Amino acid sequence: EKGGYEHFMLKEIHEQPRSIANCMRGRIHAEEARINLGGISEYANKFLQAQRIIIVSCGTSWHAGLVGEYLIEEYARIPVEVEYASEFRYRNPIIGKDDIVIAISQSGETADTMAAVELAKKAGATIFGICNVVGSSIPRLSHAGMYTHAGPEIGVASTKAFTAQVTALSLLALYIAKHKGSLPSSRIATLLAELQKTPDLITSCLKSEPLVQLIASEIKDSTNCLFLGRGINFPVALEGALKLKEISYIHAEGYPAAEMKHGPIALIDEQMPVVVIATKDSSYEKIISNIQEVKARKGKIIAIVTEGDTVIRDIADYIIEIPFCEEALTPILATIPLQLLSYHIAVMRGCNVDQPRNLAKSVTVE
Ligand code: F6R
Numbered sequence: 001e002k003g004g005y006e007h008f009m010l011k012e013i014h015e016q017p018r019s020i021a022n023c024m025r026g027r028i029h030a031e032e033a034r035i036n037l038g039g040i041s042e043y044a045n046k047f048l049q050a051q052r053i054i055i056v057s058c059g060t061s062w063h064a065g066l067v068g069e070y071l072i073e074e075y076a077r078i079p080v081e082v083e084y085a086s087e088f089r090y091r092n093p094i095i096g097k098d099d100i101v102i103a104i105s106q107s108g109e110t111a112d113t114m115a116a117v118e119l120a121k122k123a124g125a126t127i128f129g130i131c132n133v134v135g136s137s138i139p140r141l142s143h144a145g146m147y148t149h150a151g152p153e154i155g156v157a158s159t160k161a162f163t164a165q166v167t168a169l170s171l172l173a174l175y176i177a178k179h180k181g182s183l184p185s186s187r188i189a190t191l192l193a194e195l196q197k198t199p200d201l202i203t204s205c206l207k208s209e210p211l212v213q214l215i216a217s218e219i220k221d222s223t224n225c226l227f228l229g230r231g232i233n234f235p236v237a238l239e240g241a242l243k244l245k246e247i248s249y250i251h252a253e254g255y256p257a258a259e260m261k262h263g264p265i266a267l268i269d270e271q272m273p274v275v276v277i278a279t280k281d282s283s284y285e286k287i288i289s290n291i292q293e294v295k296a297r298k299g300k301i302i303a304i305v306t307e308g309d310t311v312i313r314d315i316a317d318y319i320i321e322i323p324f325c326e327e328a329l330t331p332i333l334a335t336i337p338l339q340l341l342s343y344h345i346a347v348m349r350g351c352n353v354d355q356p357r358n359l360a361k362s363v364t365v366e
Contacts, residue, residue, distance in 0.1 A: 006347075008354045009155035009247070013339045014206060017199040019150040019160040020332070023167045030192040033185040035175040043144040046126045047176045050100045053078050054093075054125075056085040056116040057104040058363070060158040060242060064165035065104050066235035067331045071169055074328070075183050075191075076176035085116040086366075097124035104169075105129070106153060106161035107362035108136025115366065117141050130168050132161050146172065155354045156361050157247050159339050162239065163202075163332050170195055170328065194326045198333070201323045205336035208320050212337055215302055215318050216344035219273040225250055226264065226274045226299075227338070228257040228290060230283035236331045240275055240338035247353045248346040257283075257290040268297040275341070276316075277334045280306040281327040291315055302341075304334050 005011035012019075027036050040047070053072060055065035062084055069080040083093075085103075089112060095101070101120040105113045108131035117127050117138060129142035132150050139145055148164035174191060177183040219225065225244055229237035238254035245252045255264055257276065268274065274294045278287045288311065291301055295315055303316040306324050313319050322333045346353045 007155065007343075009157055009159060009343055012153055012155050012160045013336070013343065015151065016160050016163050016336065017202045019164050020167050020202060021199045022149045022151065023164040024171070024196065025149070027171055028192050028196060030189055030196060033178060033189040033192065035171055035178060035192070037146055037171065037175050039146045040128070040144050040175065043126055043128070044179060046100060047078075048180050049098070050078055051098055053080045053100045053102060054088070054095065054120070055080060055082045055102045055104060056088050056113060056120070058085050058110055058112055060162050060239060061104040061106060061113075061165060063235045063239040063242070064162055064169065065102070066238070067166050067232060068102070068104070068169035068173070070232040071173035071328060072176065075173040076180060077182045078176065083116075085110070085112040089116045089119050093119070095120055095123045095125050099125040100128060101125045102128045102130060103138050103142065104131075104165055105138050106132045106148075106158055106165070108133045108138040109362045109364055111364050111366045114138060114141065130165060130172075132164065156356055156359050157243055157342070157353070163335055166332050167195070167198070191326060191328065194329055198325070198329055201325055201333055202336055205322050205333050206340075208337055209340055211320060212340040213344045215320070216341055216348055218318075219300070219302070220345045220348045222250060222271065222273050224267070224272055225252040226267070226272060227252060227254040228260065228274060228287075229254070229277035229334075230257045230287055231281065232327060232331055233277040233279065233281075233283075233334055236277050236334045236338065237275075239335060240342070243339060243342040244345065246359060247342055247356050248349055248351055249357075250345065257287055260290060260293060265293065265297065268294055268299040270298040270300070272299045273302060274299045275302045275338065276304070277330075278303045278305050278312055279322065279330050279334060280309065280324065281330060288312065288315070304337055
């Protein structure tokens with residue numbers, strides 16, 4: 001059942017070329033710049049008229065929501081707020097019938113996310129569910145939605161569900177953009193064609209596994225680890241840190257790289273591995289200065305870079321290459337080596353990666 005892999009988590013990491021393809025199947029007609037989302041049709045106008053969108057979710061799904069915020073604001077030009085479901089529901093939030101609430105949940109059963117949905121629904125909002133488990137509670141509570149179709153995820157640490165959530169949000173953002181006219185059709189066509197290449201690009205990211213294992217063996221005894229990213233890759237840093245802490249029990253934090261100088265840089269010394277997402281995108285020059293700041297304090301840099309990068313190679317202790325892609329798609333690719341890194345560190349530390357202590361696959365308590 002683990003398909004020859006030692007753990008479900010590793011199997012699910014390697015399944016991502018297929019799970020992403022399944023998430024896109026039948027939904028993309030790149031040449032015509034058309035996105036087919038059956039589950040939205042009746043409510044499409046709501047999205048076109050929406051003054052704002054609120055995303056509610058927990059944990060890894062919340063990180064996907066943060067990527068979604070970048071994508072929807074950038075392409076569909078609708079303001080987006082991303083909320084922890086648990087904070088949203090207990091705050092007496094201001095919400096009404098013109099709002100759209102997107103609930104993201106792998107299991108579709110997370111108690112806090114369900115309660116947030118129920119509250120928003122009562123206030124008259126339109127609920128759009130992005131879930132993986134077909135027929136689960138959140139899709140049943142939602143007015144409209146889309147399944148991520150990543151297939152069953154058994155490992156407690158979410159991997160393929162996250163990349164499928166980001167894929168689904170990319171499709172949704174482009175769908176709204178197309179119907180709103182906020183992005184030229186030619187640009188939508190290009191982005192869709194690039195999105196269709198991601199399964200192959202993920203396959204190539206997975207080839208870095210032996211190198212990632214080597215890096216894992218170098219940093220596995222650390223007690224702390226920082227993850228830095230900027231822009232659309234800031235949520236990837238958060239996700240990298242969450243994955244490491246939940247399965248290896250190493251204390252890890254994700255930060256927007258520019259925030260380092262406002263406090264966390266005090267933590268840096270030669271004992272501190274710092275994983276930086278430093279792909280060639282709009283933040284590239286800035287992130288190089290952030291890497292230099294860490295290096296000047298003797299931190300150990302592990303950089304996720306764009307294939308062929310020669311500048312960061314000279315500054316970083318280790319580099320892991322990912323293929324060049326549209327900036328909007330880098331979160332999907334940059335996540336892959338971070339998943340592998342956490343996995344191998346946890347295995348080397350003798351941890352139970354599929355069943356980490358104190359965690360359950362779906363959190364049905366509040
Ligand atoms: C982390 C993880 C959790 C879940 C969170 C929400 O790897 O799996 O943080 O993402 O409990 O679960 P869902 O997406 O099922 O609502």
